[in-house]
């Protein structure tokens with residue numbers, strides 16, 4: 001059983017708009033920062049994944065966060081032979 | 097408002113943090129055994145860590161009126177060496193009777209490897225044998241979904257009832273699967289990964305407030321020991337009732353943890 005939101009749509013927008021406007025500008029600035037930097041012009045799987053996720057912002061269906069997280073998840077089901085590294089990158093590396 | 101932080105690594109925090117948590121309403125915490133940011137060089141390093149969790153930390157917490165409890169295990173980040181992990185597991189039973197030990201945790205998976213899974217299964221067997229509660233760490237980022245599913249299957253292969261297992265660090269893509277299978281779910285409030293206080297409040301609005309709690313998982317990395325009261329404030333400012341806020345930050349942890357028979361609040 002869910003706990004319905006106590007705020008109206010307008011109240012949600014009034015309350016959170018500026019914060020999320022800033023987050024979107026941060027992403028644009030981040031992409032510009034990459035372009036201005038020296039180095040390989042080839043694509044990076046993490047940025048490719050981020051741009052794929054961004055398409056969800058155009059969806060009008062609830063569940064955008066979950067769908068983005070699924071796009072960023074390893075979809076295999078069998079344990080891997082060895083851990084290799086301890087860390088995670090935040091997107092699925094190629095050939096994983 | 098009074099709260100319980102059911103997952104926080106106080107060995108990595110200062111006494112100032114204890115003081116601020118007490119001022120913000122914290123009355124009890126539980127501290128799972130985890131990775132220290134580096135690999136211990138010997139099982140003896142874990143023995144000393146378990147002494148710290150069962151003896152030193154409760155005394156430090158009590159100075160601020162906070163009841164300290166802990167969970168013992170070898171964490172998944174140091175479980176790849178199966179022989180080493182088994183030596184650590186053999187140290188655990190001697191600490192199980194300590195008054196603040198609530199169960200086995202945070203066990204789970206990190207990179208979803210075969211060895212990690214073997215050690216997870218052996219620690220589930222230990223919990224089964226000693227009738228202990230279980231606190232589960234789910235993997236980070238891209239590994240979380242797969243790891244969460246593998247862990248739930250591993251628990252299902254034991255006689256442990258899912259309502260005695262808390263699966264932590266759930267997010268939007270794992271929370272429903274965890275709750276649907278009868279487990280408890282924990283949401284960790286982190287600045288850059290896992291859930292923010294706002295997204296945790298969104299999840300409570302979407303999936304409800306049964307068998308779910310919030311925690312800070314404050315440790316030695318980017319984290320906030322006051323994340324639980326910040327989420328309480330976020331929910332209050334959205335107009336949610338005091339009863340709902342108390343349910344996810346006090347009543348639910350109290351209900352799950354009391355199954356240990358050892359959990360106390362100040």
Ligand SMILES: [Zn+2]
Nearest residue numbers: 128130202313
């Ligand atoms: Zn932890």
